Amino acid sequence: MIGLLVSMEMHFFNAEGNRNMNNRIHMPWVLCAISLVVSLIVAMPSHAESVLDKIERTGKITVGLREDAAPFGFYDKSSNWVGFSVDVAQRLADELGRKFNKTIQIERKPVNSKTRIPLVANGEIDIEIGTTTITLA
Numbered sequence: 001m002i003g004l005l006v007s008m009e010m011h012f013f014n015a016e017g018n019r020n021m022n023n024r025i026h027m028p029w030v031l032c033a034i035s036l037v038v039s040l041i042v043a044m045p046s047h048a049e050s051v052l053d054k055i056e057r058t059g060k061i062t063v064g065l066r067e068d069a070a071p072f073g074f075y076d077k078s079s080n081w082v083g084f085s086v087d088v089a090q091r092l093a094d095e096l097g098r099k100f101n102k103t104i105q106i107e108r109k110p111v112n113s114k115t116r117i118p119l120v121a122n123g124e125i126d127i128e129i130g131t132t133t134i135t136l137a
Contacts, residue, residue: 065130089129
């Protein structure tokens with residue numbers, strides 16, 4: 001934003017520091033345009049649907065889980081996806097169901113250490129339940 005204002009100032013003044021009279025007419029329109037853009041940017045988050053709103057609307061929570069991280073998320077001998085993280089996901093769905101007074105289905109998506117954060121960030125999954133360490137990398 002500061003760069004835009006500096007650019008505008010350079011555009012509306014000539015090299016000697018005097019106002020460029022031809023551009024003076026455009027200043028109100030430029031200020032209106034900037035005000036409109038800033039207003040839209042500020043208003044955007046208020047129109048975005050939250051994850052909880054989406055879960056309530058769809059009746060579904062998309063959960064990222066590991067497939068090979070025993071005891072957190074893995075396949076048992078009968079090819080069932082089991083583990084602590086799977087149990088937490090079910091408990092979360094049950095609690096959300098009570099909150100919204102409806103059944104919440106779980107859609108399970110496999111994740112790994114490289115995909116889990118990007119999948120949450122881009123909205124492909126609503127939550128990732130699993131082991132995560134804090135690193136400086």
